Amino acid sequence: xxxxxxxxxxxxxxxxxxxxxxxxxxxxxxxxxxxxxxxxxxxxxxxxxxxxxxxxxxxxxxxxxxxxxxxxxxxxxxxxxxxxxxxxxxxxxxxxxxxxxxxxxxxxxxxxxxxxxxxxxxxxxxxxxxxxxxxxxxxxxxxxxxxxxxxxxxxxxxxxxxxxxxxxxxxxxxxxxxxxxxxxxxxxxxxxxxxxxxxxxxxxxxxxxxxxxxxxxxxxxxxxxxxxxxxxxxxxxxxxxxxxxxxxxxxxxxxxxxxxxxxxxxxxxxxxxxxxxxxxxxxxxxxxxxx
Amino acid sequence: xxxxxxxxxxxxxxxxxxxxxxxxxxxxxxxxxxxxxxxxxxxxxxxxxxxxxxxxxxxxxxxxxxxxxxxxxxxxxxxxxxxxxxxxxxxxxxxxxxxxxxxxxxxxxxxxxxxxxxxxxxxxxxxxxxxxxxxxxxxxxxxxxxxxxxxxxxxxxxxxxxxxxxxxxxxxxxxxxxxxxxxxxxxxxxxxxxxxxxxxxxxxxxxxxxxxxxxxxxxxxxxxxxxxxxxxxxxxxxxxxxxxxxxxxxxxxxxxxxxxxxxxxxxxxxxxxxxxxxxxxxxxxxxxxxxxxxxxxxxxxxxxxxxxxxxxx
Numbered sequence: 001x002x003x004x005x006x007x008x009x010x011x012x013x014x015x016x017x018x019x020x021x022x023x024x025x026x027x028x029x030x031x032x033x034x035x036x037x038x039x040x041x042x043x044x045x046x047x048x049x050x051x052x053x054x055x056x057x058x059x060x061x062x063x064x065x066x067x068x069x070x071x072x073x074x075x076x077x078x079x080x081x082x083x084x085x086x087x088x089x090x091x092x093x094x095x096x097x098x099x100x101x102x103x104x105x106x107x108x109x110x111x112x113x114x115x116x117x118x119x120x121x122x123x124x125x126x127x128x129x130x131x132x133x134x135x136x137x138x139x140x141x142x143x144x145x146x147x148x149x150x151x152x153x154x155x156x157x158x159x160x161x162x163x164x165x166x167x168x169x170x171x172x173x174x175x176x177x178x179x180x181x182x183x184x185x186x187x188x189x190x191x192x193x194x195x196x197x198x199x200x201x202x203x204x205x206x207x208x209x210x211x212x213x214x215x216x217x218x219x220x221x222x223x224x225x226x227x228x229x230x231x232x233x234x235x236x237x238x239x240x241x242x243x244x245x246x247x248x249x250x251x252x253x254x255x256x257x258x259x260x261x262x263x264x265x266x267x268x269x270x271x272x273x274x275x276x277x278x279x280x281x282x283x284x285x286x287x288x289x290x291x
Numbered sequence: 292x293x294x295x296x297x298x299x300x301x302x303x304x305x306x307x308x309x310x311x312x313x314x315x316x317x318x319x320x321x322x323x324x325x326x327x328x329x330x331x332x333x334x335x336x337x338x339x340x341x342x343x344x345x346x347x348x349x350x351x352x353x354x355x356x357x358x359x360x361x362x363x364x365x366x367x368x369x370x371x372x373x374x375x376x377x378x379x380x381x382x383x384x385x386x387x388x389x390x391x392x393x394x395x396x397x398x399x400x401x402x403x404x405x406x407x408x409x410x411x412x413x414x415x416x417x418x419x420x421x422x423x424x425x426x427x428x429x430x431x432x433x434x435x436x437x438x439x440x441x442x443x444x445x446x447x448x449x450x451x452x453x454x455x456x457x458x459x460x461x462x463x464x465x466x467x468x469x470x471x472x473x474x475x476x477x478x479x480x481x482x483x484x485x486x487x488x489x490x491x492x493x494x495x496x497x498x499x500x501x502x503x504x505x506x507x508x509x510x511x512x513x514x515x516x517x518x519x520x521x522x523x524x525x526x527x528x529x530x531x532x533x534x535x536x537x538x539x540x541x542x543x544x545x546x547x548x549x550x551x552x553x554x555x556x557x558x559x560x561x562x563x564x565x566x567x568x569x570x571x572x573x574x575x576x577x578x579x580x581x582x583x584x585x586x587x588x589x590x591x592x593x594x595x596x597x598x599x600x601x602x603x604x
Contacts, residue, residue: 124305124306124309125309127305127306127309128305128306128307128308128309128310128312128313128581129309129313130539131306131307131309131310131581131584131585132310132313132314132577132580132581133539133542133543133546133577133580133581133584134539134543135542135543135546135547136542136543136546136561136576136577136580137577139546139561139562139565140317140565140573140577141317143565143566143568144317144318144568216432220434223434224434224435224436224543224546224547227436227547227550228546228547228550228562229566230562230565230566243436243440250440250443251448251455254440254444254448257437257440258437258440258441258444261433261434261436261437261440261441262437264434264437265432265433265434265437268432268433268434269428269429269432269433272428272431272432273428276428
């Protein structure tokens with residue numbers, strides 16, 4: 001249910017009906033911010049002033065200076081360089097989980113929506129998965145199977161799948177009653193072809209919107225896992241890891257937590273805002289509302 | 292209604308069964324010997340054998356599952372591998388901080404979020420609406436622990452209004468409890484407020500154009516009465532639904548918030564037992580939280596008939 005809730009940006013140009021699609025200022029700013037984060041992640045080795053991992057005890061917990069724009073952490077590492085590198089894991093996990101959850105959820109949802117026998121069983125399993133708190137499930141999986149970027153990805157993907165399945169299934173359930181599906185059936189079209197050619201295209205627009213929310217949620221969960229110490233190796237600079245390390249120094253040097261926190265929040269915020277914009281453009285049901 | 296009630300309660304059984312199977316298989320599917328994973332690298336063969344025995348790992352899989360389920364149905368969640376205490380006792384020791392914080396959070400969220408959503412819908416497309424929706428998007432996007440640390444920085448370190456961390460039981464020192472519970476509850480509430488405010492607004496916007504709202508206004512009712520008595524009532528069902536589904540966020544948030552604020556509740560117990568690989572405790576906690584989630588949503592489903600007499604099952 002929460003997935004179909006409109007997340008709506010308050011920031012809009014005064015002429016809210018610009019371009020007829022309700023494009024405001026917020027999605028444009030969000031796109032620019034996200035682009036900057038992606039570029040920073042890709043070109044991290046070129047743009048970072050210092051090595052994010054090499055420790056230098058002499059320079060520990062230094063305040064911001066020309067050489068270290070955000071100061072240094074408890075091991076004398078440059079905070080700015082670490083925060084820039086941190087974008088890499090977040091984006092890889094966000095992208096990886098989104099692709100995995102959408103592909104798997106789409107496949108399961110199509111089958112479940114079309115075949116009543118499969119539906120009953122699949123939906124019970126999905127209900128069960130949704131009943132388990134996703135963060136708990138993810139930390140349990142990671143700590144039992146060992147922490148690597150792959151287990152983290154899998155652990156975050158599993159709780160995301162049911163939401164995609166539910167969305168796809170609900171679309172298929174209404175689409176399969178349409179005359180064109182009936183026509184295709186009566187012409188003897190094979191099941192896989194009906195699913196692939198006639199039903200699947202209906203899911204693309206809502207799935208695009210859903211994918212942005214899955215991505216934002218995956219990046220958030222990864223950060224929580226790292227923060228709790230159940231994410232990728234603590235040697236890797238991730239936003240969650242940087243914050244976890246800085247916890248004991250928080251009263252002394254809050255910036256060690258606040259900067260990665262800001263990066264993380266901006267990243268999730270811009271993805272959410274882009275998702276809202278995508279919904280405004282792609283979701284015809286929303287378009288009809290007087291909103 | 293009673294028939295529906297029974298049917299809904301019965302429908303929760305397969306869901307919990309799936310959860311139980313999943314939780315059970317989680318340990319059995321891990322690569323390697325579960326006993327070795329639990330015991331760690333330094334275990335002696337005798338220790339391994341003892342763990343295998345406690346967990347019943349020497350039996351066939353289905354026997355293990357059935358006997359485990361049977362014990363759980365009798366209220367026996369096993370014994371902690373670390374402290375050797377019954378899991379139930381551990382949970383009882385740690386549940387009160389979590390329950391208190393959660394109750395304050397939910398109350399706070401509803402009190403803040405519903406008027407926010409009503410205001411935004413009432414002043415739709417004005418600056419009031421924009422501010423509420425900006426808050427909502429921010430609340431939804433800024434991670435719980437970031438909000439937690441921001442609040443600590445502002446109210447505990449800079450302003451020194453409240454202690455940085457810690458917990459006190461409300462029975463002993465209520466003032467001490469309240470002053471320490473404010474920040475964690477606000478932290479946890481942030482995402483819940485965002486969710487409920489947005490849903491209240493969207494749901495209210497749907498009904499504000501209905502004829503009965505126009506009628507209520509036409510007969511000269513005060514706007515507040517129209518909004519809260521007539522419109523909000525009819526907009527309540529989706530809001531209740533989102534409070535139920537948002538409960539999952541609350542549970543995940545508790546785990547993080549208790550770590551940020553050093554609260555000795557169930558969230559900390561969960562993280563501690565996961566790192567200690569205290570499997571009986573992990574199993575019990577996932578089962579328990581899933582059970583609470585299912586029960587809350589069941590109650591909310593059943594409350595629809597009270598909120599909206601048109602809903603008949």
